[in-house]
Amino acid sequence: MSDLALEHLTKIYPGSETPAVEGVSLNVESGSLTALLGPSACGKSTILKMIAGLLTPTSGDIRFAGSSVLKQPPQSRDAVMVFQDHLLFPYLTVGENVGFGLKMRVQAKAKINRAVGEILELVQLSGLEQRKPSELSGGQQQRVALARALILRPRILLLDEPFSNLDESLRLEMQTLLKSLHAEMKTTMLFVTHDQEEAITLADKIALLLSGRLRQYDIPQNLYNHPKDREVAQFFGARNFISGRVEAGKFDCPLGQIVLPENAPADGRLLTIRPENIVIGSNASSDNSFPATIASKKFLGSQTRLELDATGQELTVLLSPNIAESLQAGTEIIIQLPRQSLWVLP
Structure with a gap:
């Protein structure tokens, strides 16, 4: 079953003649972990923001479980986005940051506290509820951002190069954590990366974007060994x-x-x-x-x-x-x- 479908999705920014995204169509299966891969300025983050409702497509459609969401505001789409910069509230504790979304949904305090404890255990941050973001390492801050998104149990989790600001050892650690969280929660996840190795390691399928166009959407092994054309082959080495x-x-x-x-x-x-x-x-x-x-x-x-x-x-x-x-x-x-x-x- 397809959880997310993009249909001829196009985005042209005001003042530009060249589309940032042009005619992209793909189906993301329910419960899958999918990578949007490509070099800088190829349209990856633009696609993610259109799915989240932060940008309006110039043309095309975005469907969740078969229904268009173009007229729905971001808060109604059941898609949560984690950015490259974790954007934590500096004046709130870890627990308050993680539980913020549930508080906005007017959940009972006891229910929020229980959910915060469960999700912090999943991201291996138990016992740090009372710390402020400034007291955490970069990797810990990114775990808090993940926990804040996952606690809402969204239909789709969108990750915009979430680990690119981390050093190599922390990045590998976070990749392992994301893979385990995906296996545990079965959430449909779509993540943006320019790192081929990260995409191959994590993704069930990879959508390769070059110059705003989808060039190949396939399992990692086929992109690597059976590229569609010379440009795709060269991108993969x-x-x-x-x-x-x-x-x-x-x-x-x-x-x-x-x-x-x-x-x-x-x-x-x-x-x-x-x-x-x-x-x-x-x-x-x-x-x-x-x-x-x-x-x-x-x-x-x-x-x-x-x-x-x-x-x-x-x-x-x-x-x-x-x-x-x-x-x-x-x-x-x-x-x-x-x-x-x-x-x-x-």
Whole structure:
């Protein structure tokens, strides 16, 4: 069942001729954790604000469980938004901040206190009810912001790059917490991020936005291994593109004939393989094996990057430093392009 549907959603800001968001349509399944992924100024936060009711679309529709919410004010939409800056009330305690929404709904004090205690336990902040936001760390403040949103039990939780202001260790900690909260509460969550790794780690599905347009909406594995086009592939780190044509299950190109996986599109003219999937030191008689010369080698920490020249075709390979240790620039090697790691762009 779809909890949220965007239908041809478009937003053009006053004074601009270029849409910030153009014709975006997608269905977010009930209880799912979905990422809006893309570079800065691609329309991610604009979409979130339109869903929350903070911005009015230029055209298109937003539906919750099949019903349009365009005429509903933000407070009536049952969608709560958590911002990059947590926006806690500095003069209220943690408990008062978390319970603020329930207080506005005129809930009984005993009920509010009980709900605050339960949600603070979920976000691992039990015992901090009487502290002020200024007495908390950045990660703790963000947990309070999450608790303040979740205590309302919204139909949809919207998160606008909630962890981008945290250092790496805190960000990883908060990602783990969000994943566990989602598993516990089954709330439909939509979060904005520019971090590919964060999207792949957290999301059930990813909506990739480039220049205001939805380019691919899919499970993380398909965006990574089966990109829709070259731009999508490049966004997810693809660097190897080989021009040619498909003929009888093989890809005819300057390297020779490359045996393709069975599901390869018959009309493809561009072959891609991720840098980490190229095999070094293969048997020259194996399928899809070709001679190459190492043009350069660069240590990157957890990986080593090799730039190869394979009969004029430039290829990039990523290896573990241990495997790459004995390889040097100028060395001639045999590489293999594993059949199941190949993808022909339609």
